[in-house]
Amino acid sequence: xxxxHILLGLLAGGPSHGYDLKRRHDERFPQARPLAYGQVxxxxxxxxxxxxxxxEGTDSDGGPERTMYRATDxxxxxxxxxxxxxxxxxxxxxxxxxxxxxxxxxAGGDPAAYLQAQRTAHMERMRELTAVKTAxxxxxxxxxxxxxxxxxxxADLRWxxxxxxxxxxxxxxVDAS
Amino acid sequence: xxxxTEVPVPLLAARDLxxxxxxxxxxxxxxxxxxxxxxxxxxGPSGSGKSxxxxxxxxxxxxxxxxxxxxxxxxxxLPEKRLSELRRTxxxxxxxxxxxxxxxxxxxxxxxxxLLTGTPRAEARARAGEWLERFxxxxxxxxxxxEMSGGxxxxxxxxxxxxxxxxxxxxxxxxxALDSLAGEQVMSALxxxxxxxxxxxxxxxxxxxxxxxxxxxxxxxxxxxxxxxVTV
Amino acid sequence: MSGSPQRPPRGSLRSDLRLAWLLTRxxxxxEWWRVTLTAVGAxxxxxFALAAAALASLSGYHAVPYADGLLDEPGTRDGVxxxxxLLLVPVLGFLGQCARIGAVHRDRRLAALRLAGAAPWQVxxxxxxxxxxxxxxxxxxxxxxxxxxxxxxxxxxxxAWLGIALVAVAVPVLGAAVSxxxxxxxxxxxxxxxxxxxxxxxxxxxxxxxxxxxxxGVAALLVAVGTxxxxxxxxxxxxxxxxxxxxxxVWAAGASARLxxxxxxxxxxxxxxxxxxxxxxxxxxxxxxxxxAALLVAIVGTGFVGVREVLLDALAAxxxxxxxxxxxxxxxxxxxxxxxxxxxAITLGGLAVGAAESLATRRRGxxxxxxxxxxxxxxxxxxxxxxxxPLAPAMVIAGIGGMAVSTWYAxxxxxxxxxxxLPLLTPFAIYAACLLTAATxxxxxxxxxxxxxxxxx
Numbered sequence: 037x038x039x040x041h042i043l044l045g046l047l048a049g050g051p052s053h054g055y056d057l058k059r060r061h062d063e064r065f066p067q068a069r070p071l072a073y074g075q076v077x078x079x080x081x082x083x084x085x086x087x088x089x090x091x092e093g094t095d096s097d098g099g100p101e102r103t104m105y106r107a108t109d110x111x112x113x114x115x116x117x118x119x120x121x122x123x124x125x126x127x128x129x130x131x132x133x134x135x136x137x138x139x140x141x142x143a144g145g146d147p148a149a150y151l152q153a154q155r156t157a158h159m160e161r162m163r164e165l166t167a168v169k170t171a172x173x174x175x176x177x178x179x180x181x182x183x184x185x186x187x188x189x190x191a192d193l194r195w196x197x198x199x200x201x202x203x204x205x206x207x208x209x210v211d212a213s
Numbered sequence: 214x215x216x217x218t219e220v221p222v223p224l225l226a227a228r229d230l231x232x233x234x235x236x237x238x239x240x241x242x243x244x245x246x247x248x249x250x251x252x253x254x255x256x257g258p259s260g261s262g263k264s265x266x267x268x269x270x271x272x273x274x275x276x277x278x279x280x281x282x283x284x285x286x287x288x289x290x291l292p293e294k295r296l297s298e299l300r301r302t303x304x305x306x307x308x309x310x311x312x313x314x315x316x317x318x319x320x321x322x323x324x325x326x327x328l329l330t331g332t333p334r335a336e337a338r339a340r341a342g343e344w345l346e347r348f349x350x351x352x353x354x355x356x357x358x359x360e361m362s363g364g365x366x367x368x369x370x371x372x373x374x375x376x377x378x379x380x381x382x383x384x385x386x387x388x389x390a391l392d393s394l395a396g397e398q399v400m401s402a403l404x405x406x407x408x409x410x411x412x413x414x415x416x417x418x419x420x421x422x423x424x425x426x427x428x429x430x431x432x433x434x435x436x437x438x439x440x441x442x443v444t445v
Numbered sequence: 446m447s448g449s450p451q452r453p454p455r456g457s458l459r460s461d462l463r464l465a466w467l468l469t470r471x472x473x474x475x476e477w478w479r480v481t482l483t484a485v486g487a488x489x490x491x492x493f494a495l496a497a498a499a500l501a502s503l504s505g506y507h508a509v510p511y512a513d514g515l516l517d518e519p520g521t522r523d524g525v526x527x528x529x530x531l532l533l534v535p536v537l538g539f540l541g542q543c544a545r546i547g548a549v550h551r552d553r554r555l556a557a558l559r560l561a562g563a564a565p566w567q568v569x570x571x572x573x574x575x576x577x578x579x580x581x582x583x584x585x586x587x588x589x590x591x592x593x594x595x596x597x598x599x600x601x602x603x604x605a606w607l608g609i610a611l612v613a614v615a616v617p618v619l620g621a622a623v624s625x626x627x628x629x630x631x632x633x634x635x636x637x638x639x640x641x642x643x644x645x646x647x648x649x650x651x652x653x654x655x656x657x658x659x660x661x662g663v664a665a666l667l668v669a670v671g672t673x674x675x676x677x678x679x680x681x682x683x684x685x686x687x688x689x690x691x692x693x694x695v696w697a698a699g700a701s702a703r704l705x706x707x708x709x710x711x712x713x714x715x716x717x718x719x720x721x722x723x724x725x726x727x728x729x730x731x732x733x734x735x736x737x738a739a740l741l742v743a744i745v746g747t748g749f750v751g752v753r754e755v756l757l758d759a760l761a762a763x764x765x766x767x768x769x770x771x772x773x774x775x776x777x778x779x780x781x782x783x784x785x786x787x788x789x790a791i792t793l794g795g796l797a798v799g800a801a802e803s804l805a806t807r808r809r810g811x812x813x814x815x816x817x818x819x820x821x822x823x824x825x826x827x828x829x830x831x832x833x834x835p836l837a838p839a840m841v842i843a844g845i846g847g848m849a850v851s852t853w854y855a856x857x858x859x860x861x862x863x864x865x866x867l868p869l870l871t872p873f874a875i876y877a878a879c880l881l882t883a884a885t886x887x888x889x890x891x892x893x894x895x896x897x898x899x900x901x902x
Contacts, residue, residue, distance in 0.1 A: 156441065162425035170401050170426070186422055193421045197258075234897065264899070273816045274896045294820075301818030308899065312813040316723040321710075328716040329819060357727075374817075 231278035254424035257433035305374030364395030487583030498608030538738035577621030694740035699733035702835035721830035743843035751851015812898035844872035
């Protein structure tokens with residue numbers, strides 16, 4: 037996930053300062069990991085360094101002084117290029133659950149019990165997300181981001197179910213090598 | 214959820230259910246409890262006995278062994294007449310498809326359970342209309358099931374299952390024949406209505422995304438319940 | 446046999462035959478019911494046609510040791526042939542009903558064959574072989590018994606053997622042809638059939654049935670006119686009256702089914718009436734179709750009861766017949782009565798088959814209704830009402846038509862005779878018989894609404 041491009045995207049609507057960008061990010065992408073203020077600040081400085089954004093001025097508005105940023109033309113081009121570029125479809129398979137299953141077999145643990153516990157945790161999280169999604173107050177952005185996570189958790193679950201059913205073969209394969 | 218100090222008496226409880234279809238065992242010692250106002254998902258692979266469990270709990274099928282207790286009554290010992298009455302008044306059922314009469318309009322299909330309990334036609338139709346509206350089937354009251362989309366027909370089925378104000382709704386793969394968006398609409402309609410009315414729901418599904426609408430999940434495997442809460 | 450331009454590959458008839466046999470053997474009980482009932486119907490048809498052919502082959506005076514000399518004279522013999530041919534009409538109706546058993550299932554299976562890559566002519570041939578074999582079985586049994594019976598009689602003219610051979614071959618061939626034609630839609634669009642649930646009226650099937658009925662009628666007329674006797678005009682008038690009243694009754698059954706359906710569906714307070722009424726409104730012609738034969742029998746029966754009363758009255762009043770001469774007439778009347786009763790029995794058989802088929806087709810839905818708590822009594826009541834509602838007005842029409850025939854005959858017989866009132870009871874009796882027949886499917890309903898049906902929804 038590219039924080040630079042997301043900030044550039046938020047700046048596309050007009051000049052904004054760091055705190056405002058953080059607030060809008062968290063609002064626009066519910067259920068995502070919230071941006072740390074320090075991260076927003078360093079990313080903005082890098083954008084300025086690369087000529088993709090520039091300082092518009094300062095604005096105190098009665099409170100502490102805040103630096104306003106705006107996107108440059110080059111920043112706009114960079115953003116358009118990034119938004120149209122496809123995301124590489126799973127270039128590396130990083131699967132912590134699979135790693136744990138294999139390690140568990142190697143160390144003589146109980147991979148079946150682990151998978152069952154993981155399944156329970158997944159279901160618990162899916163129930164939480166479904167509750168968030170079906171609450172009367174939730175807007176479409178919330179529903180869509182919860183759906184995204186739900187579908188991924190569901191994919192994990194289906195993978196775990198088929199893996200649990202084939203643990204014996206997997207154990208034999210891992211032990212043999 | 215308010216937690217009480219004492220364990221609440223379950224509304225519906227099955228103990229050690231056994232049932233075979235011919236020589237094929239479908240249930241071997243399954244025990245399940247459904248509490249008042251709870252939405253319980255029963256999941257498991259095909260052939261694990263999910264539907265048979267639902268049929269036993271709803272009094273559609275008599276188990277070969279074990280007991281089913283519904284608010285103090287032993288369902289497995291009740292005569293068919295009383296079971297049929299219970300299913301008509303206290304239970305509602307939703308199947309994957311097939312519970313709507315193809316020749317009746319949506320409105321008459323929903324009004325049917327009320328007619329069966331002696332409600333006058335005009336009143337039955339008026340109440341059926343209210344339920345259809347709650348499930349977002351508006352302006353299609355006079356369509357027949359064949360003229361509706363799968364999602365609409367399933368929402369009509371939900372209205373029919375809930376129109377009598379049942380205490381328990383049994384839903385067997387209610388979204389099985391629907392695409393995911395229609396399935397979501399059906400599920401959220403069911404969950405919202407059940408929570409508002411305090412209706413218990415027993416939900417059979419093989420889809421984890423559907424099971425996530427429930428408060429609790431019971432997994433079936435080879436006709437028995439998989440023990441939960443394994444410590445790592 | 447196949448008129449298609451593609452030449453089937455060598456040995457494919459045998460492989461089709463094997464496939465037809467495999468499909469029949471692997472299918473459920475309903476398929477066997479269809480095969481059995483089709484064979485029975487074909488046997489009946491062959492039997493009547495064979496008797497007609499054997500009798501028609503006689504010319505001039507023959508001493509036939511049956512039926513009190515009724516078969517001796519060419520004139521009365523032709524009357525019997527006429528009656529036998531008319532009996533084919535209810536048999537054809539019965540066969541039509543039998544073809545509907547498991548039709549949805551069979552059509553789906555054949556559609557699946559088409560989707561799996563079978564050519565249209567192959568599917569047609571497999572289906573034709575299936576029903577052709579069933580008809581062949583029935584026809585063979587009938588033929589064997591008829592031949593044994595004729596051999597006991599002694600000398601039989603060669604032309605009779607020719608007629609017998611012709612009939613024995615024609616019945617299975619006709620059965621196969623009807624089956625092939627009725628599959629037109631499955632063959633044309635296999636995908637369209639996979640989704641359809643309700644068996645619809647098939648135009649090809651209907652046209653063929655109608656053509657068979659008309660052919661039978663024309664054959665009967667030719668026989669009747671061919672005698673040039675004093676009865677020549679009578680069969681013509683009777684036939685026309687029967688056909689006209691029958692058509693009126695079918696139309697009345699359909700129209701009244703639609704109307705009663707609409708009126709009742711809007712007003713009823715009972716769930717059973719609502720279900721029955723909506724089914725009628727949805728497909729009024731289904732009821733009319735399956736009841737058409739019952740209506741025809743009702744008309745003919747009502748007319749006959751009147752004619753019989755007048756005739757017996759006239760014979761008794763006349764008083765100068767020898768006992769033999771009297772027996773000649775009463776045997777004729779009794780034979781006609783027997784023929785009508787046979788027709789009624791066949792028709793009721795068709796009705797029972799139709800009711801059972803309608804139940805079997807809807808068994809999943811019915812099981813779901815029962816599971817949802819709709820009491821079995823409500824479902825049973827709805828089932829009976831589906832027969833009772835559309836049949837009632839049609840029976841009234843049938844009664845009026847029959848009464849017209851018998852009144853006309855009473856006036857013709859003259860002598861200031863009172864108009865017979867007994868025929869008025871006949872439609873009621875037939876109505877009651879039809880309801881009883883429909884009620885025979887109630888035990889089947891009990892078996893149908895098993896929860897096991899739910900497992901495959």
